[in-house]
Amino acid sequence: MNKRDLMLSLLDSQSSPPYVPAAFFLHFPTAFHVGQAAVNKHLEYFHYTDMDFVKIQYEKPFPPIPSIRRPEDWVSMPRYGRDFFEEQLGVVDGIVKAAKREALIVVTLYSPFMSAGHTTSDQMLTDHLSQDPEHVRPGLEAITESLLFFARECIRLGVDGFYHSTQGGEAGRFPEKTVFEQYVKPYDLVIIEEINRECPFNILHVCDYLRDYDDFTPFLDYPGDIVNCPLKLGTRTISPREAADLFQRPYMGGMERKGILATGTPEQIRRAAETVLEQAPDQFVLAADCTVPNDTPWDNLKTAIETAHRRKIL
Secondary structure (H helix, E strand, O other): OHHHHHHHOOOOOOOOOEEEEOOOOOOOHHHHHHHHHHHHHHHEEEEEEOOOOOEEEEOOOOOOOOOOOOOHHHHHHHOHHHHHHHHHHHHHHHHHEEEEEOOOOEEEEHHHHHHHHHOHHHHHHHHHHOOOOOHHHHHHHHHHHHHHHHHHHHHHHHHOEEEEEEOOOOOOOOOOOOHHHHHHHHHHHHHHHHHHHOOOOOOOEEEEOOOOOOOOOOOOOOOOOEEEEOOOOOOOOOOOHHHHHHHHOOOEEOOOOEEEEEEEOOOHHHHHHHHHHHHOOEEEEEOOOOOOOOOHHHHHHHHHHHHHHOOOOO
16 A cells, blocks of 8 residues: 555545654745745755655745735735746745655645735734624635635645635634624635545645634534644644544544644654554544744654554554
8 A cells, every 4th residue: 555545544434544644834935936946845844854744835825015014905906817826836846746656746725814914913804804804704715715726726726636725713812703604614615625626636625823722613514525723622622533533534633733743752752753643543643733933853753653653543
């Protein structure tokens, strides 16, 4: 069973991979964001750590637009096409050609809500949606069209799926839950439903980079073959098995990105990974709750991956 078959077997409840797969992600230095240098660095990292699929980091966030200061200004949000995404698509093309035969190729895809936050700021976007969401809607529609263009081009190039990162349903984000339901979720679903139709392997990532969650109810019905989310819910911590049960699909995660994984000794990392594996469901990928710090030693991640690979599934 090669790595492609290994990962796809997770989606078959009647099949068991021979060992627990694992994957960790980090951003590479700026010199490796575009061109052949980016292709080579992704492949170097994939082979060095022995992770079980290739995740292409997305390094072309939507640029800030200083003229968007009020909710009414979102009508001026531009639509981005090939010229904007060309360099990132070149990286996708090179990695697909180099590695698809041995592993699944998954591309990071930020949600419309997150991309709108890149365009202004997380706080400004939250304020605008709280104050006057109807005037923000044209901007979200334009962003969704841009992201659909990028996703469709990645699919055309042969990717196997996406790591779709989303936010917006955190505790206390909006005064009314209807803001998320009417102005964040619909645009997420436009993209996620399309990639789910076209690709065999998509990961739903519920991101807690800026805020925490009391529960995951807003996201439970999102499409996605595997879910990656934090295990902290309010004041309690859930297990990987509980997360899989909540979302009714395989869970990827278990290790805190800024904890022992980033700073521990090899023995500490092995013990931490083994503790997670003891609590894991049968269909599981050992990973962090999000992208690990850029300066995390690759050997730390390799140690965690080796620990997972030694865990045989009965």
